[in-house]
Amino acid sequence: MSHESTSPLPPICQPAGFRYGAVRAGIKPSGKPDFACALAVEGTTAAAVFTSNRLIAAPVIVGREHLRQSGGLVRFLAVNAGNANCATGEPGIEVCREVCTAAAKKFGCTEQQVFPSSTGIIGVQLPGEKLISALPQIAVELGDTPARIQQFAEAIMTTDTRVKMASVTLDIGGRPVRILGVAKGAGMIAPQLVPHATMLVYLFTDAKITAHDLQIFLNRAIGPTFNCISIDGDTSTNDTVLLLASGASGVALTSSSDGSETAAFAEALQTVCASLARQIVEDGEGVGHVIELAIEGASTAEDAKRIARSIAQSPLVKTAFAGCDPNWGRILAAAGYAGAAFDPAKVSVWIGGLPVCRHGQVAADFDKNRVHRAMLERTVPVRVELGLGNATCHFLACDLTAEYVHVNAEYST
Amino acid sequence: MSHESTSPLPPICQPAGFRYGAVRAGIKPSGKPDFACALAVEGTTAAAVFTSNRLIAAPVIVGREHLRQSGGLVRFLAVNAGNANCATGEPGIEVCREVCTAAAKKFGCTEQQVFPSSTGIIGVQLPGEKLISALPQIAVELGDTPARIQQFAEAIMTTDTRVKMASVTLDIGGRPVRILGVAKGAGMIAPQLVPHATMLVYLFTDAKITAHDLQIFLNRAIGPTFNCISIDGDTSTNDTVLLLASGASGVALTSSSDGSETAAFAEALQTVCASLARQIVEDGEGVGHVIELAIEGASTAEDAKRIARSIAQSPLVKTAFAGCDPNWGRILAAAGYAGAAFDPAKVSVWIGGLPVCRHGQVAADFDKNRVHRAMLERTVPVRVELGLGNATCHFLACDLTAEYVHVNAEYST
Numbered sequence: 001m002s003h004e005s006t007s008p009l010p011p012i013c014q015p016a017g018f019r020y021g022a023v024r025a026g027i028k029p030s031g032k033p034d035f036a037c038a039l040a041v042e043g044t045t046a047a048a049v050f051t052s053n054r055l056i057a058a059p060v061i062v063g064r065e066h067l068r069q070s071g072g073l074v075r076f077l078a079v080n081a082g083n084a085n086c087a088t089g090e091p092g093i094e095v096c097r098e099v100c101t102a103a104a105k106k107f108g109c110t111e112q113q114v115f116p117s118s119t120g121i122i123g124v125q126l127p128g129e130k131l132i133s134a135l136p137q138i139a140v141e142l143g144d145t146p147a148r149i150q151q152f153a154e155a156i157m158t159t160d161t162r163v164k165m166a167s168v169t170l171d172i173g174g175r176p177v178r179i180l181g182v183a184k185g186a187g188m189i190a191p192q193l194v195p196h197a198t199m200l201v202y203l204f205t206d207a208k209i210t211a212h213d214l215q216i217f218l219n220r221a222i223g224p225t226f227n228c229i230s231i232d233g234d235t236s237t238n239d240t241v242l243l244l245a246s247g248a249s250g251v252a253l254t255s256s257s258d259g260s261e262t263a264a265f266a267e268a269l270q271t272v273c274a275s276l277a278r279q280i281v282e283d284g285e286g287v288g289h290v291i292e293l294a295i296e297g298a299s300t301a302e303d304a305k306r307i308a309r310s311i312a313q314s315p316l317v318k319t320a321f322a323g324c325d326p327n328w329g330r331i332l333a334a335a336g337y338a339g340a341a342f343d344p345a346k347v348s349v350w351i352g353g354l355p356v357c358r359h360g361q362v363a364a365d366f367d368k369n370r371v372h373r374a375m376l377e378r379t380v381p382v383r384v385e386l387g388l389g390n391a392t393c394h395f396l397a398c399d400l401t402a403e404y405v406h407v408n409a410e411y412s413t
Numbered sequence: 414m415s416h417e418s419t420s421p422l423p424p425i426c427q428p429a430g431f432r433y434g435a436v437r438a439g440i441k442p443s444g445k446p447d448f449a450c451a452l453a454v455e456g457t458t459a460a461a462v463f464t465s466n467r468l469i470a471a472p473v474i475v476g477r478e479h480l481r482q483s484g485g486l487v488r489f490l491a492v493n494a495g496n497a498n499c500a501t502g503e504p505g506i507e508v509c510r511e512v513c514t515a516a517a518k519k520f521g522c523t524e525q526q527v528f529p530s531s532t533g534i535i536g537v538q539l540p541g542e543k544l545i546s547a548l549p550q551i552a553v554e555l556g557d558t559p560a561r562i563q564q565f566a567e568a569i570m571t572t573d574t575r576v577k578m579a580s581v582t583l584d585i586g587g588r589p590v591r592i593l594g595v596a597k598g599a600g601m602i603a604p605q606l607v608p609h610a611t612m613l614v615y616l617f618t619d620a621k622i623t624a625h626d627l628q629i630f631l632n633r634a635i636g637p638t639f640n641c642i643s644i645d646g647d648t649s650t651n652d653t654v655l656l657l658a659s660g661a662s663g664v665a666l667t668s669s670s671d672g673s674e675t676a677a678f679a680e681a682l683q684t685v686c687a688s689l690a691r692q693i694v695e696d697g698e699g700v701g702h703v704i705e706l707a708i709e710g711a712s713t714a715e716d717a718k719r720i721a722r723s724i725a726q727s728p729l730v731k732t733a734f735a736g737c738d739p740n741w742g743r744i745l746a747a748a749g750y751a752g753a754a755f756d757p758a759k760v761s762v763w764i765g766g767l768p769v770c771r772h773g774q775v776a777a778d779f780d781k782n783r784v785h786r787a788m789l790e791r792t793v794p795v796r797v798e799l800g801l802g803n804a805t806c807h808f809l810a811c812d813l814t815a816e817y818v819h820v821n822a823e824y825s826t
Contacts, residue, residue, distance in 0.1 A: 055749030055757045087745050087757065089774040122742020123775050187729065232728040234743075235750040315645040315728075315813070316600065316821055323822025329535020330647070332500050336468030337648040344468045344500065361502040362536050400728070401822075402815035408729055409736025409814075 012146060013167045015178040015206035017041040017246025020148040021141030022155035025134040027082035027120070027127065035131055036155035037138045038077040038202070039107055044246045046074035046115065047215035049222055051239035057086035058096040058126075059116040060238060066100070066112045072211020074244055075109035078116050078131070079200065081156050081184070085118040085126040086237045095128035102132040106139060117200055119158055119184065119238055149182065156184040156200055159285055159407060166275035168268040172207075172261050177249045179205045179268050183276040187232060187285040187408065199226065201241040201276055207265060208247030209254070216255035217269055218243045225273035228305070229396045231284035232404070233313035243269075281396045286404030289321045290379045291397040297386040303340035304393035307384070310338035311397070318400030321380065326371035328356040335384060346387030352380050359387075425559060426580045428591040428619035430454040430659025433561040434554030435568035438547040440495035440533070440540065448544055449568035450551045451490040451615070452520055457659045459487035459528065460628035462635055464652035470499035471509040471539075472529040473651060479513070479525045485624020487657055488522035490615065491529050491544070494569050494597070498531040498539040499650045508541035515545040519552060530613055532571055532597065532651055562595065569597040569613055572820060573696055579688035581681040585674050590662045592618045592681050596689040600645060600698040600821065612639065614654040614689055620678060621660030626668035630682055631656045638686035641718070642809045644697035645817070646726035656682075694809045699817030702734045703792045704810040710799040716753035717806035720797070723751035725810030734793065734812035739784035741769040748797060759800030765793050772800075 018040050025035035046067055050060050067074070078099060085092050100114040107114075118126060141148070153163035164183040169176050185199035209217065222241060253265050281290055293311060298304035311317055314334035320327040328349050336342055344360040352374025355363035374380065431453050438448035459480055463473050480487070491512060498505045509529050517524040531539065554561070566576035577596040582589050598612035622630065635654060666678050694703055706724060711717035724730055727747035733740040741762050749755055757773040765787025768776035787793065 053746060053749040054755040055745050084742070087742050087770065087773055087775070089758070089772070091774070121740075122746060123740075123770065125775075234727050234729045234746065237742075237746050237749060314647050315817070316647045319818050319821035322818060325822065327534075327536075329497070329500050329650075332468050333466060333535060333647065333650050336466040336650060342467040345502070357500065357536065359502070360500055361504075362500070362538075400818060402818045404728070405732050405735060405813060405815045405818060408732035409738065 012149060012165055013169045013178045013180060014144055014149065015180050015204045015246060015248070017044065017206050017248030018204050019142040019144050020152040021138050021143065022151040023134050023137045023141060025080065025130045027080050027130060029082070033151065033155040034080055034082045035134050035138065036079045036152045037142070038152065039142055040075055040244055041246050041248055042075065044074055044244050045209060045211040045214050046072050046242060046244050047211060047218045048240060048242045049218060051236055053235050053237045055087065055237045057084050057118060057238040058088055058092035059085055059118045060240060061093060062096045062100065063115050063117065063240065066115060070110065070112040072214070073113050074115045075113040076103050076107050076115070077202065077242070078103050078114060079156050080118050080126070080131055081158050082120040083118060083124055083126045084120045084122045084238050087123040088125050091125060095126050099128050099131045102135055106135045115242060117240055119156065119200055122237060149180070153182045158184065159186040160184050160283055162283055164276055164279040164283065166272045166279070168271055170264055170268050172251045172264065175249060175251050177205065177207045177251045177265065179203065179272050181272040181276045183280055185280045186283050199236065199239045199280060201226065203241070203243040203269070203272065206246045206249035208250065208252040209245045213255035214243055214245050217266055220266060221270045221273045224394065225270060225277040228394060229277045229281050230309065230312040231281060231287070231398055278396060281398055284398045285407045286401040287398040288401050289399040291321055291399070292379060292381040293395040293397055294381065294383045295386065295393045295395070296383065297388055298391040298393070299341040299389040301391040301393065304391045306340040307335045307338045307342070308393045308395035310334045311384070312395055315400055318398070321375065321399035322401045324372050324375035326351055326356055326368055326375060331382065331384065332357065341388055342386065343388060348385045348387070350383040351375065352377065425562060425578055426582045426591045426593060427557055427562065428593050428617045428659060428661070430457065430619050430661030431617050432555040432557050433565040434551050434556065435564040436547050436550045436554060438493065438543045440493050440543060442495070446564065446568040447493055447495045448547050448551065449492045449565045450555070451565065452555055453488055453657055454659050454661060455488065457487055457657050458622060458624040458627050459485050459655060459657050460624060460631040461653060461655045462631060464649055466648050466650045468500065468650045470497050470531060470651040471501055471505035472498055472531045473653060474506060475509045475513065476528050476530065476653065479528060483523065483525040485627070486526055487528045488526040489516050489520050489528070490655070491516050491527060492569050492613065493531050493539070493544055494571050495533040496531060496537055496539045497533045497535045497651050500536040501538050504538060508539050512541050512544045515548055519548045528655060530653055532569065532613055535650060562593070566595045571597065572599040572698055573597050575696055577689055577692040577696065579685045579692070581684055583677055583681050585664050585677065588662060588664050590618065590620045590664045590678065592616065592685050594685040594689045596693055598693045599696050612649065612652045612693060614639065616654070616656040616682070616685065618657070619659045619662035621663065621665040622658045627656055627658050629668035630679055633679060634683045634686045637807065638683060638690040641721070641807060642690045642694050643722065643725040644694060644700070644811055691809060694811055697811045698820045699814040700811040701814045702812040704734055704812070705792060705794040706808040706810055707794065707796045708799065708806045708808070709796065710801055711804040711806070712754040712802040714804045714806065717804045719753040720748045720751045720755070721806045721808035723747045725808055728813055731811070731813030734788065735814045737785055737788035739764055739769055739781055739788060744795065744797065745770065754801055755799065756801060761798045761800070763796040764788065765790065
């Protein structure tokens with residue numbers, strides 16, 4: 001199962017080679033901290049994946065270009081919340097570049113080694129001068145204490161109600177290697193990352209890994225984690241997952257080795273990604289219930305994912321879960337229009353571990369009241385057995401509540 | 414524009430050759446009339462289109478089989494509301510057949526000339542004996558007065574708040590030809606009919622048309638009408654559009670003629686379908702605003718429709734309209750992930766006839782308060798000009814309100 005249970009990870013650890021800071025730049029109307037930065041040691045490698053939306057925010061365009069130009073080297077990460085700098089045309093790209101240039105000058109690197117990110121409202125020009133004037137204060141704030149990481153994580157929040165962090169420490173040949181992840185995202189969440197989110201995820205490690213190998217590690221980690229969650233089915237214009245490796249642990253790793261160290265790092269990275277993906281859904285806008293979808297017995301992995309996504313995005317399924325209503329027919333209907341191989345006579349469904357549908361009909365032992373009680377839980381597992389093959393998909397979804405509507409009917413006003 | 418404006422159609426006319434009736438069979442928990450029937454004269458031809466969902470209700474399976482076996486002849490239409498007879502397996506199909514057999518016996522036709530329909534909750538066995546025992550009362554009720562048509566239209570309602578009817582009378586060579594349509598549907602509405610809803614639509618005409626030609630007329634009429642609406646993006650298991658032609662007007666028509674009569678009939682049929690499609694969206698569950706989407710300048714008609722559907726089904730777009738929030742960035746984002754050709758730099762958007770976005774950026778003359786006021790209207794036109802080609806799509810959508818959530822979080826409990 002790719003989405004780890006909510007068992008707590010150990011306390012947040014800090015990969016060596018990074019410093020963090022955040023300030024109030026005046027982008028968020030609330031006046032809360034909205035500019036989060038991280039400074040990495042020289043030689044830090046980077047890999048990233050971005051949204052597949054064809055409307056792409058300026059920082060995604062610039063960030064991708066910088067990674068290519070720098071050969072996958074990042075020294076400075078500059079993230080603002082409150083404004084997505086998307087649908088802002090050439091002026092938006094210019095502003096983004098100006099912020100990068102100013103940061104490069106301030107922190108002694110090339111502008112191609114600055115990685116920009118933005119999240120917030122679409123279609124409003126980003127006041128870049130506010131970010132630029134905040135850079136001196138950022139320089140003062142930078143540090144590597146847990147408090148600094150906490151500030152970074154808070155400043156990137158928009159409609160999030162809590163910070164999202166996860167970390168793992170590995171022992172590789174007697175030496176510690178650390179992975180830390182920080183994420184934000186509560187709405188417009190249905191990531192379809194390429195090579196496969198406004199989900200923003202920053203992953204930091206002190207392993208020593210080339211940019212090329214880092215990208216391979218990252219590509220493997222995102223498929224079963226960030227690409228298997230949906231809050232509202234809206235794929236954002238700004239989704240970004242950035243993985244930075246400082247090398248400061250002195251432990252070198254490659255993605256191609258068959259060794260246990262490579263496997264251990266890959267597993268640890270996926271654990272951090274899975275924890276962050278779950279935290280994002282747990283904190284989804286208006287979420288009352290988290291639905292742990294397990295699609296089994298599909299013909300192909302692609303079909304399993306298509307059915308999972310169709311169920312996860314069905315307003316009728318989502319509202320049934322909001323009402324703790326064991327209306328399993330809606331689950332079947334959403335599976336039926338997913339465009340995947342589906343045989344109603346072979347499908348069986350369990351909600352909260354209890355049978356509701358067997359071979360396309362109501363389960364003989366369906367106990368509506370018992371299932372209703374199981375659905376009162378915050379987390380509800382749903383298992384759909386298709387009976388067609390061996391492919392599976394584990395997907396995290398959530399209900400659709402009146403609170404979601406309230407949050408999103410009043411966003412920009 | 415395929416979706417006609419709400420200008421009132423003339424009073425409901427009655428095609429000759431049909432009688433209608435409805436009774437309380439005890440299927441709806443409310444005790445309201447729930448069994449609607451129509452009896453057609455001998456020789457009445459039929460054409461139908463059904464849902465593309467792979468979970469198909471028993472009456473869809475049986476109805477399709479009957480049309481094939483009878484060579485497109487229908488004498489009796491039997492529709493129950495309150496139970497979809499879907500995900501009910503072989504027993505569900507058996508019950509459906511039993512009702513058809515009993516109706517055939519009662520009304521003097523073959524069971525293949527009986528067309529069954531069901532709408533309501535999925536996964537609960539249909540108590541066929543209640544329908545069978547109601548047939549004698551149906552026989553008493555059948556009539557061709559406006560009151561009978563009204564009763565038919567009321568009995569097929571589920572979460573609908575009002576009846577949906579439309580009709581047109583054509584003058585063909587001095588003789589009147591009538592088309593009457595009756596529909597239901599307020600949720601699980603995102604029809605994807607094959608050859609292209611639980612939308613149920615019954616169209617009656619007294620033109621004389623072969624079953625083969627009738628199907629051609631029907632296929633042409635549904636594309637720009639029923640297949641261009643969405644309430645919640647959930648494609649139902651029971652969607653059915655049935656067109657019956659009694660021939661009682663004595664006016665024979667063919668689909669292949671180049672004559673003005675064929676064109677006039679086709680246009681009238683589409684007018685009736687467009688009116689019913691709009692009535693369905695107007696009465697959608699919890700709908701506060703109807704969104705008239707016009708996608709223009711697309712590369713292909715398929716792309717235009719894909720972008721229309723993506724915008725129509727975006728929870729963030731829908732909640733923005735619920736809040737009368739001119740958050741046009743959400744419209745662009747939904748267009749961007751539609752999987753169609755899309756160039757952000759070329760796209761312009763108008764809401765309520767007012768410019769909001771030009772060439773991918775906020776329009777210079779964007780007046781947020783003015784657009785907000787335009788969005789207070791019940792019906793809000795949205796025009797998206799893609800700047801890529803000449804293909805267009807007109808699509809009717811609606812907002813997503815807290816009321817929608819309330820309606821659907823309490824459906825089966």
